[in-house]
Amino acid sequence: MEKKPQSSTEESSIFDKKVSRRNVLKTAGAGGVGMLIGASGIGGLLSLSDTTVTKGETIKDVIPFYGKHQAGITTETQNHLYFASLEVTAGSREELIQLFKDWTEAAAAMTEGKAVGDHSGNHFLPPKDTGEAAGLSPSNLTITFGVGPELFEKNGKDRFGLKGKKPKELKDLPKFPLDSLEDKWNGGDICIQACADDLQVSFHAIRNLVRIARGKAVIHWAQTGFQRTKQADSKKETPRNLFGFKDGTVNPNVQKETEMDQQVWIQSGDGADWLADGSYMVVRRVQMYIEVWDRSTLRDQENTFGRHRDSGAPLGHKNEFDKADYNKKDENGQPAIPTNAHMRLAHGDGKQQILRRAYSYADGMDPQTGSFDAGLLFICFQRNPEKQFIPMQQRLAKNDKLNEYTVHKGSAMFACLPGTQKGGYIGDTLFS
Amino acid sequence: MTTWKAPLAVLLSTSLLFGCSQSKEDASAEKEKESAPAKSVAASSKLDGVTAKYREYALGEIEAFVTSTEEFTNAVKSGDINKAKEVYGPARMHYERAEPIAEVFGDLDPKIDAREGDVPEKEWTGYHRIEKGLWIENTTKGYETYAEQLMKDVTLLRAKVETVEVTPELLITGAVDLLNEVSTSKVTGEEDRYSHTDLYDFAANVQGAEKIYQLLNPALKEKDEALSADIQKRFDNVYNLLNQHKKGDGYKLYTELTKPEVKQLSQAIDALAEPLSQIGIVTEES
Numbered sequence: 001m002e003k004k005p006q007s008s009t010e011e012s013s014i015f016d017k018k019v020s021r022r023n024v025l026k027t028a029g030a031g032g033v034g035m036l037i038g039a040s041g042i043g044g045l046l047s048l049s050d051t052t053v054t055k056g057e058t059i060k061d062v063i064p065f066y067g068k069h070q071a072g073i074t075t076e077t078q079n080h081l082y083f084a085s086l087e088v089t090a091g092s093r094e095e096l097i098q099l100f101k102d103w104t105e106a107a108a109a110m111t112e113g114k115a116v117g118d119h120s121g122n123h124f125l126p127p128k129d130t131g132e133a134a135g136l137s138p139s140n141l142t143i144t145f146g147v148g149p150e151l152f153e154k155n156g157k158d159r160f161g162l163k164g165k166k167p168k169e170l171k172d173l174p175k176f177p178l179d180s181l182e183d184k185w186n187g188g189d190i191c192i193q194a195c196a197d198d199l200q201v202s203f204h205a206i207r208n209l210v211r212i213a214r215g216k217a218v219i220h221w222a223q224t225g226f227q228r229t230k231q232a233d234s235k236k237e238t239p240r241n242l243f244g245f246k247d248g249t250v251n252p253n254v255q256k257e258t259e260m261d262q263q264v265w266i267q268s269g270d271g272a273d274w275l276a277d278g279s280y281m282v283v284r285r286v287q288m289y290i291e292v293w294d295r296s297t298l299r300d301q302e303n304t305f306g307r308h309r310d311s312g313a314p315l316g317h318k319n320e321f322d323k324a325d326y327n328k329k330d331e332n333g334q335p336a337i338p339t340n341a342h343m344r345l346a347h348g349d350g351k352q353q354i355l356r357r358a359y360s361y362a363d364g365m366d367p368q369t370g371s372f373d374a375g376l377l378f379i380c381f382q383r384n385p386e387k388q389f390i391p392m393q394q395r396l397a398k399n400d401k402l403n404e405y406t407v408h409k410g411s412a413m414f415a416c417l418p419g420t421q422k423g424g425y426i427g428d429t430l431f432s
Numbered sequence: 433m434t435t436w437k438a439p440l441a442v443l444l445s446t447s448l449l450f451g452c453s454q455s456k457e458d459a460s461a462e463k464e465k466e467s468a469p470a471k472s473v474a475a476s477s478k479l480d481g482v483t484a485k486y487r488e489y490a491l492g493e494i495e496a497f498v499t500s501t502e503e504f505t506n507a508v509k510s511g512d513i514n515k516a517k518e519v520y521g522p523a524r525m526h527y528e529r530a531e532p533i534a535e536v537f538g539d540l541d542p543k544i545d546a547r548e549g550d551v552p553e554k555e556w557t558g559y560h561r562i563e564k565g566l567w568i569e570n571t572t573k574g575y576e577t578y579a580e581q582l583m584k585d586v587t588l589l590r591a592k593v594e595t596v597e598v599t600p601e602l603l604i605t606g607a608v609d610l611l612n613e614v615s616t617s618k619v620t621g622e623e624d625r626y627s628h629t630d631l632y633d634f635a636a637n638v639q640g641a642e643k644i645y646q647l648l649n650p651a652l653k654e655k656d657e658a659l660s661a662d663i664q665k666r667f668d669n670v671y672n673l674l675n676q677h678k679k680g681d682g683y684k685l686y687t688e689l690t691k692p693e694v695k696q697l698s699q700a701i702d703a704l705a706e707p708l709s710q711i712g713i714v715t716e717e718s
Contacts, residue, residue: 089703124604124712215666215703 061197062138065111067419069265069277070426072142073381074254074355077239078195081225081359082202083283083377084209085188085412088151090216093160097431099216103145103209104425113138116208130211133204141196143205145426146281146414151189165430167272169280169385170415176397178408185285185410188220193281193379197230221410223285225359225377238312238320241360242374243293243405245305246312248356249320250347263353263388264381274429277418279381282354282389285361285410288375293405304401306341314343340401348395352388354380375406385413479714482647483598489643490533494593497526497534501586505579508562508572517566521629521682524559528636529643531613532606534589536596543585547623557581560624567626604712607644610637611705619698621686631683634697635674641708642667651714659710666704673700 063071090096106116117128152166194205210219227239241247252259268276302309312320316328316336328336337344358378366373382388420426500523507515527534535541542551544558557578565575617623618634645663653660677684
């Protein structure tokens with residue numbers, strides 16, 4: 001691969017990170033100057049000699065944790081994901097509320113690049129923060145919490161007095177044709193999505209939140225995810241999936257508030273008012289048979305997606321963002337975009353939209369077959385899954401040519417909670 | 433067994449793998465250390481009575497271990513394989529309860545409790561060597577000398593533990609270490625890989641940790657009542673789970689546990705060890 005010369009903007013953004021790193025250490029009280037140099041090496045030295053901290057204005061890689069909505073939904077997709085689905089073991093509602101309060105405090109600190117808890121000098125205690133993110137920039141970390149159907153009711157039991165609050169949309173997805181779901185990748189009482197431009201930063205977040213939850217919740221399943229990094233793709237093109245195709249071209253515009261209110265954010269009056277400003281999240285762990293894909297012809301591959309691999313343009317069109325003409329015929333009089341192509345079926349009549357926020361995953365080898373266990377951790381957000389994801393997936397599961405190359409192994413739905421303001425906690429509208 | 437290996441392993445890993453860029457951090461860590469002892473010394477006088485009581489408890493367990501080992505080795509020597517198998521699990525429990533003290537002797541612990549592959553084959557002796565003979569070869573023959581040696585080593589251990597100085601630090605780290613033992617080798621079925629009596633060791637480690645908790649509890653309650661109650665609740669939870677796997681006077685075999693049961697036990701230990709790791713606050717001045 002060709003190395004592009006570093007642009008000056010890139011340099012300055014890297015510089016900003018050093019500044020924030022220093023600032024972070026100071027505010028976290030994690031150590032003195034010697035510690036800073038030790039922890040960040042030459043970077044630390046640079047930041048000490050060449051820049052002054054100007055009250056946080058230079059920090060460009062912090063996504064505010066507090067707000068009307070949780071971050072990590074309409075936030076520009078970061079490079080890495082660590083996703084955890086948890087099972088709640090807490091015995092009481094009070095314990096659960098305390099857990100969300102503790103999580104809120106820790107998550108808010110971590111997204112600012114701060115350590116979890118105060119630094120204790122007592123050598124007979126384990127450190128409060130696990131430490132692997134010390135000295136690292138906040139890396140645009142977002143931490144997004146969601147609740148699953150069984151938190152409200154499990155085996156007919158109202159576990160935490162929440163049954164009456166359960167939105168009717170929040171339930172296991174229906175079984176779609178060809179689903180090959182495994183319990184170990186399904187469901188969960190609570191999900192935590194930690195996205196950041198650094199995988200160590202995302203892992204640190206999940207690790208510390210799971211640690212805080214010991215005795216109250218345990219991991220049910222977890223998955224790392226990646227995309228091409230921003231550094232590798234300075235032109236910010238649509239990312240490609242592991243089949244080599246651009247993925248997410250038709251995502252709604254997250255900059256347009258009205259569009260987000262229509263498609264993504266639950267509105268008051270939709271059903272569960274406590275969930276207003278939250279969003280329904282669908283997660284599917286889709287294993288891709290990449291070995292099989294790799295031996296299919298380019299024409300087959302393009303017909304499968306309905307797009308040109310190179311440009312990302314719809315078949316029979318020139319540019320990636322050309323509006324697809326689904327009536328267009330090829331030279332043989334056949335539809336240019338085949339009737340079973342992924343993009344045609346996903347589009348349907350164009351009425352359903354979802355906000356896709358998927359990541360690729362690569363988990364070593366599938367021990368059963370010796371093939372790669374790689375694929376897509378499909379994540380999408382929407383205001384109403386019954387009107388958005390479910391009808392789309394029903395069409396896809398029935399006819400999508402892509403099904404020859406993929407298998408759905410995991411499935412979960414969560415209601416991502418509304419955001420909260422300083423002093424409040426994530427989940428406060430659920431428990432109040 | 434296994435923590436006797438730990439200090440060496442930790443030393444190697446920090447110096448070889450992670451050591452390259454950390455000298456400054458180490459230096460700042462040193463600095464913090466300088467200020468810490470002053471605190472703990474002040475607090476430790478309160479804990480003097482506790483350490484004496486723990487010493488008494490641990491010596492009692494080692495004493496019982498001598499007796500139970502005698503029973504075990506006599507059975508091996510007299511060729512009574514059924515008896516040897518029967519007492520193997522319960523006999524070891526005394527050792528597992530007192531592990532923070534028993535393991536102080538880095539030379540004796542491997543001799544008594546090394547598992548296959550922990551030490552070179554030629555040096556491999558002790559409980560697990562005989563365990564392999566009993567369960568894999570289904571014999572006591574040829575194991576009489578190992579029985580003899582084991583008895584000698586355990587007797588020597590008994591004499592040596594008299595000299596151990598029990599410090600508050602040994603208690604604080606010992607409690608969590610016992611549970612770490614459970615997490616890393618008992619709950620994985622690696623400890624008693626031939627007899628599958630891991631749950632005996634599991635239970636004994638938990639009991640040993642609970643003893644330390646009980647001794648420190650009055651001081652802990654003064655500091656943090658809620659933490660004390662939380663730890664007790666987590667101990668109760670572990671015992672509840674263990675009780676579900678009782679069989680007669682003892683426990684089910686590890687191989688009789690289902691995968692979800694193993695996971696549940698493992699997570700119950702995590703849920704207990706996390707708050708228990710905060711027990712070091714008893715060293716702080718109020």
